Amino acid sequence: MLWNKWIQFYFHLPIIVRLLFSVSLLMLLFGYLIHLIEPSHFPTIFDGVWWSFVTGSTVGYGDYVPLSFLGKLIGIILILAGGGLVTFYMATLSAGTIKHEKDLTDGKVSFKGANHTILIGWNERTKQLIQMFKEQHFKTDTVLIDHTLNKISYQDHHIHFIHGQPTSDETLKKANIEQANFVVITADPSMTEEEADRQTILNIIAARGNHPTVHIISEILTEVQRINAIRAGSNVVLRSNNFMSSLFYQSLFQKDVQVTDIIAKTLEEQQFCSHLIEGALTDHEFYYCAQTYLQEKKWLIGLIRNDEMILHPSFSLIMQKGDRLIYLKGMDLNKRR
Structure with missing residues (x-):
């Protein structure tokens, strides 16, 4: 029964951990065997383990060499078994690293940090906000949630991308909203003003439901939905249309400025x-x-x-x-x- 539990535990481990455990166990076993077979040439178990790792990885420094027939036979078996296993481990590690990088770009990797800022919606406003974070050295990790993007490079934008609907609890949990400091919700430019405001309010409700105390800043386009955004739980409501209208009005009377x-x-x-x-x-x-x-x-x-x-x-x-x-x-x- 105990043996079966160990087997189940082993096969539930990530493949990288399983391979590393298997390689280490194999090298320890061969190192111990060579120490028993040729104690004069391998006076300590560590010397035997060192030889097994060097030989199994096909590096072959030559500082320890088996001299007996049985010792050489152990060496052959180690090269055939250990060499292939080590190569498979390195290939799997490389493939896993590449896959993780692709998943990160595709928005499939959960964010593990805390005290971060979550941006909902990818548009010119969020792009400029991210640029301001960078220029002003705003000390916060930034997580972007968007369902329209297929991928975004972390190296180019220095943000953690989560692909999914911002109204989904699963998506918000991937963004670790429970430990976020701020949530910034921008209006969707692909929708009409009424549709965009309704979507924003749904986003506010979802964010507030997953984190009752997070500070939410939202963009509302129509006056009729402003009070609803506050009722939904937004701490700050920005009326971008009012702001732009005021700028147009001021510009009418300030031709030289x-x-x-x-x-x-x-x-x-x-x-x-x-x-x-x-x-x-x-x-x-x-x-x-x-x-x-x-x-x-x-x-x-x-x-x-x-x-x-x-x-x-x-x-x-x-x-x-x-x-x-x-x-x-x-x-x-x-x-x-």
């Missing part, structure tokens, strides 16, 4: 932050708070009060307990999160 370049430069070099107002600033005017923050090279631009965002308020506005101040600060290119 590239509004998009100004905003892009601001987002590239400045970071938007918020901070719960401290006791020392409570009951002071907004102007006083702005001066205080300016001393720390932080540009105060507004506040959040009762879930309402107030940008560029009156300088005489009195700060209240529970307000969150919104400010800009320069990014440190040498130190990222």
Whole structure:
């Protein structure tokens, strides 16, 4: 019964492990045998094992050589049996490495890391976001989930690709969503706006169901679905259509200024932050708070009060307990999160 369990255990091991175990056992056996047959030429078991590995792998250093007929016969058997087994092991190891690389490119390998960022959807926005991660040295592993891509090279994009539907629990588990810090869901450009928003909401529900506390950032195209995205569990909802419309509007009245370049430069070099107002600033005017923050090279631009965002308020506005101040600060290119 015990022997059968060992056999079952052996054949349930990965083939690479089985071959390595078989090669090692065979070399140990022949090394021990040659030590017994010619103890004068192989004074220790280790000397015999060294000879068996060198001979079985067809390297043949020649520092240990059997002299007796029986010893030479053992050597012949070792070359015939061990040489083929070692060659098969090396070929299997090489084939396994190539297969793993192909599976990684095809999105079939599960992600084993933690504290990573999951991107759902492959489009120009995710491409640019990945490029920004790289340029700004954002210290996070990135996992991409997409069902339209057949393959993507890790060497080219430095991301871990998972092929599959983002609404599938199996796909999300492959991305190890339970240990992720962020999930970024972009709208599918191949769908209509209504279809894309419905798909985004389904993606939010699936992600939230697999990780109740993960921070989800989603892109919504229509105003009618914004509240549904929040209800589904999105922490941040980005309205890309509103943003683009605002840019078009600003550009109509700023013919001599590239509004998009100004905003892009601001987002590239400045970071938007918020901070719960401290006791020392409570009951002071907004102007006083702005001066205080300016001393720390932080540009105060507004506040959040009762879930309402107030940008560029009156300088005489009195700060209240529970307000969150919104400010800009320069990014440190040498130190990222």
